[in-house]
Amino acid sequence: MTQTTMRSAGMTSSRRNAPPALEVFTTLAVRCRVAFLDRHPGVTSWLLVLPGTIWMMLFVGIPLASIVLFSFWRSGFAGLVPDYNVENYAALLGGRTFWRITLWTYEVVLMALAGVIILAYPAAYAIWRVVRDDRWKTAVLLLCIVPFWTSYLTRTITWLPMFGREGVVNRVLVALGVIGEPLEILLYTPYSMMWGLWSLYIVFMIGPLYHSMTKIDEDVMSAAAMLGATPVRTFFHVVLPLTRPGLMAGSLFVMVLGLGEFFTERVIGGAQNPMLAGLILRQIDIFQWASASAIAVTLTFLTLVTVSAMLRLFDLRKV
C-alpha cells in the first residue's frame, strides 16, 4: 500500500469514527482523568459506590426516614397529622400484646430456622457427595430452585389443596385406611404454617450450604476417611465446622425473611396467631398509619439487632 493510499485510508477511517478534534479531546480527557485518579486513589472508590449510594438513599433511606418520622405523628381519619408525640411507641411497648406477638414471631422464626437446617443439610450433603455426575448435580440443584420460579404467593397457596380437609394428603390417608376422618391439624394451625415456611425457605439454606461444601478440599475428606473416621464422625467433625459460613449465610436469609413474614401466617396459618409484620397490615387496614409506622420501625430495629448479633457470631466475609 502506498503512503498516499495509507493516508487516504487513515483519513477515511478517522472521518468515519470521530472528528480529529474530538478524538484529541477525548484522549486528553481520559489521560487527565487517569492522572487525577492516580493522584487521588480514594476518589475511585467513592465514584464506584456513588450510584449504589444514590439508589439506596432514594429508595431505601428516604422511605425509611419517612416511616421513622410518621411513627412520631398521629393518625387522623383523613391522613397523618404532624402532631409530634411518642404515644405510638408508648402504647405499643407498654402493652402486653406487642410483646406476646414479638415473642411468638421469634418462636416461629427460630422453629422455621431449625427445621430448615435439619432438612437442608442432608439435601445439600447428598447433592455434594452422593450425586457424582456434574450434570446430575446441576439437574438436582435446578429441581430445588424450580419452585422458586413461581411467585411466593402461588407457592404458599399451593398448600391449601394439599393439606385441606378434602386435600391430597387427607384423601390419600383416608383411602389407605390410615385415618378414619380427615385431619384438621394439617391446615390453619401453627404446624401447617411451619410446613409452609420450611418449604418457602429451604432453598435459601441449601444454596449457601452446598456452596460451602464444594469449597471443602477433597483431600480433607480423604484424610478423614484414611484416619478411620466414619461418615457420621466426618460429618460432625469435618463437614459441619467447615460449612459454618454457609450455615450462617443461610440462617441470615431465613431470619430476615421470617421476621418480615405475614402471608403464610394469614393464608395457611389460619390468621389466628399474627406475627409482627402482619400487625403492621392490620393497623393500616383501619388507617392507623402512625402506629403502623411505629411497629415497622420497631420491627426494623429488631431485625437489625438480630442480624448484628448473628454477624458478631460469624464474619460473613469469610463465606
Add this chain to the structure above:
Amino acid sequence: MSDEGTQVSRREFVQAGLQLGAALGVSGLGGLTIVGEAGAQTKRQYPWESLPTGETAPPTKLHLRTIGLGVSVQDRFLREFERRTGHKATGKVTGLTPMITEWLAGGYRNYDTNETNANRNAALWNAKLLQPIPVEKVVPWKAARDLFTNPKALGHDEVSGWPLVEIWVNPTTQKEFKLVPQFFNCDSIGYRYDLIKEDVTSWGSLVDPKYKGKVGILNDSLLTPGWCAGYMKKNNLAQIKRSDNMTRKELDTVIDFLIKRKREGQFRAIWEDYGQCVNMLASGEIWLADSWNPVVEDVKKQGVVCKYAFPKEGFTAWFHGVAIAKDTPNLQAAIDYVNFCLEGWWGAQVAPQGYYSPTTTCEAYLKASKRSDSQGRFNDYEWWYLGGESEEPKKGWPIRGRDTGSFRKRWSNVMHWMVWPDDADYYAKRWNDFLSA
C-alpha cells in the same frame, strides 16, 4: 338477556326499555328507547342510556379512570360504559383500604371516580379530595329507593343517621351528594346446611360451642366485634348501647367474650378475603362463617349446599357508592359513569351476586330475565327482590328463591349499619389482643 349481559336480544331490549320508561314515569328516561321492531333507531337523551346490541357510540375525547373493588370495577361493565358513551374507560381493582390510602397519598389525581364503602368515604371527603355532585346531574336518582332519601324508610337507622348522613352534604335538603350510592346489602352468616343439618337463625351460632372448631370469622376489627356486640345486646348478655359504635368498656366486654371463645377452640380460621371465605366454605374447612351474600352465592354455584342466614338479631347493613375527584379533568365522563351505574343495567348485573341497586331502574332489566331460576317460574326480579317462592326466609333445602326472603323482609331486620366508630384506634388495639390471644 345472555350471560354476558351486553348481548340483549331485540325483543328483550325493547321490553326492558319500555318497562323502564313506564316504571320510572320520568321524562328524562321516558325516551330511553324508541326502537321499532324493524328499524334500530335509538333516540337517546343522555349518553349513558342503553344502546341496542351492535351499536357503539362515537368516541369522545374523555377518559373515565375509576378505582374500586372487583365487584364493581369489572371489565364487562367498563366496556358497556364505553360502548354507550364513547368515553374511554379504565379501572383499577384494589382493596378498600389501599384505594383510600392511594388517594390520600396524592394518587387521586390519577382517577376521576372512587367506588368505595361508605364508612371509609369520609376519609376522602374530610381530606377535601372529592367534589359534591348536584342531585339533578344524577338523572336516575328520580327512581331512588326511599331508604336513601327518607329518614323514616325501612332500614334507616335513626340513631346513626345512616345511610343518609354519608350520602348527602346536607341530609335534610338533599341537594348534593358526597357519595352516590351504587349498590348495597347487608351481611349475615353463610353456612353449610348439609353439614350443620339445621337452619342457622342467630349470630350466636358463630360462638355456640356446638360448632366448636367449625367456625370461621372475618379478620376485621370493626365488623366482627360489631355483630358480636349486636348478638350480646339482643340476647341480654351485655349492656351495650350502640353495637355499631361502642364505648371502650362495651368493646372490652365483647372482645373478652371473643377471646374466651377463641381460647376454647371455637374458631377454625380467621378469613381475610372474599375468595378465602368461598374456598373455606366450599371445601368444608369451616361449616359456618360471618359472611357476605355473594360468597354464599359463589359457593352455591359450585354445587355445594350453602345458605345465607336470616339472623333474629338482624343483619349488618352497608352501601358502596361512587364519589368524584375534586379536580377531575373528565367531569362529564365521571357524571355519565354515576348515571350509568344507576340506569338499571348495572344494578341488574350485580343482583345475581346478591346486591341491591339503590334505584328501582334495575327492575325492568331483571323482569326480562329468568337466569336465576332453572325452572323458569320466577323472573330475576321476583327471585332476588321478592324472594322467589315466598317472601319469607327459606327453610331447609332445596330452596327456590332468595335465602333470606324478600327485600322488604331483609330490610325490616337490620341490626345496625357499618359506621366508622368514634374510637377506631381502640377497636384495632383490642382486635389485636383477640388475634394474639
